[in-house]
Amino acid sequence: MPRWTIGTVEIETIIETDLTGILDVVIPEANHAAVKQIRWLMPHFADANGVMSGYIQAFAIRTPTRRIVVDTCLGNDKDRDSVLPAWSRLQTNFLERLAAAGFPADEVDSVLCTHMHLDHVGWNTRLVNGRWVPTFPNARYLFGRIEFDHWTKPPASGASDGMSTEAQALVNADSILPIVDAGLATFVDTDHRVCDEISLMPSFGHTPGHVSVRIASNGASAVISGDFIHHPCQMAHPEWGSVADSDGPQAVQTRKRIFAELAGTPTLFIGTHFGGPTAGLIVRDGAAFRLQV
Numbered sequence: 001m002p003r004w005t006i007g008t009v010e011i012e013t014i015i016e017t018d019l020t021g022i023l024d025v026v027i028p029e030a031n032h033a034a035v036k037q038i039r040w041l042m043p044h045f046a047d048a049n050g051v052m053s054g055y056i057q058a059f060a061i062r063t064p065t066r067r068i069v070v071d072t073c074l075g076n077d078k079d080r081d082s083v084l085p086a087w088s089r090l091q092t093n094f095l096e097r098l099a100a101a102g103f104p105a106d107e108v109d110s111v112l113c114t115h116m117h118l119d120h121v122g123w124n125t126r127l128v129n130g131r132w133v134p135t136f137p138n139a140r141y142l143f144g145r146i147e148f149d150h151w152t153k154p155p156a157s158g159a160s161d162g163m164s165t166e167a168q169a170l171v172n173a174d175s176i177l178p179i180v181d182a183g184l185a186t187f188v189d190t191d192h193r194v195c196d197e198i199s200l201m202p203s204f205g206h207t208p209g210h211v212s213v214r215i216a217s218n219g220a221s222a223v224i225s226g227d228f229i230h231h232p233c234q235m236a237h238p239e240w241g242s243v244a245d246s247d248g249p250q251a252v253q254t255r256k257r258i259f260a261e262l263a264g265t266p267t268l269f270i271g272t273h274f275g276g277p278t279a280g281l282i283v284r285d286g287a288a289f290r291l292q293v
Helices: 032-036 094-100 145-152 163-181 248-262
Strands: 003-006 009-019 055-063 067-068 111-114 125-128 133-134 139-143 185-188 198-202 211-217 222-223 269-270 279-285 286-292
Touching: 003 222, 003 269, 009 032, 009 094, 009 211, 055 094, 111 248, 125 163, 133 163, 139 145, 145 163, 185 286
Parallel strands: 067 111, 111 139, 139 185, 222 269
Antiparallel strands: 003 009, 009 055, 055 067, 125 133, 198 211, 211 222, 269 279, 279 286
């Protein structure tokens, strides 16, 4: 699986689920014909027919002092029948692959969720004797305060932000609140510094408290996107939104702002749902942007 070194920091992706062929549902304007016009997407991020590739994946980050997992995918055994049946009651070997990367569950010390949608918090917990218990018992789970309040405190948001209150209630019950009840949650601001090399970066729009992750070490830098972007086609068309964006106009502005800030710099951009090589450099491409791999 892809692995990157940023100064003294090592980052490895742990893939859980393939998104190939369903991203045009997530990004409605990215139909096959439109994607085929973005020639630089081939062959890494789309095929010749305009079918986009992608993953649900987590990122294991090793710093000199920490072992951090960013975004914990869907998880096993979760009831998602009313949301996305294809993602319900999964049985994957995600934890075994995480351990093989040098991250046994009991040795992870920090879990960081860019936001609280179901495909970013699922492995926060696992089912043991009919109870949801923390998967990473020795970790602090860093939950954005704005994000947590939005999803768990009344008045609850409606279906306008891509996740009905009933669906999110399932996610809260099996993947968020058990962490709080276990006393393992730490509520943080959107610019929180996790350690010397890792900090959060506000990237609102997809959700009200959405963050990306910035890595900086020995003069090198990287950004893990989270879901302010789902596929590289949104670099060519930042105005193409996701059906799950809570604030579409804000999400567009966030994409334009971050792409402009990173374009032409040596910062490695790691796309949370990107297929192919998953990472590259953002460069300007006329009035828009592209990913150089």
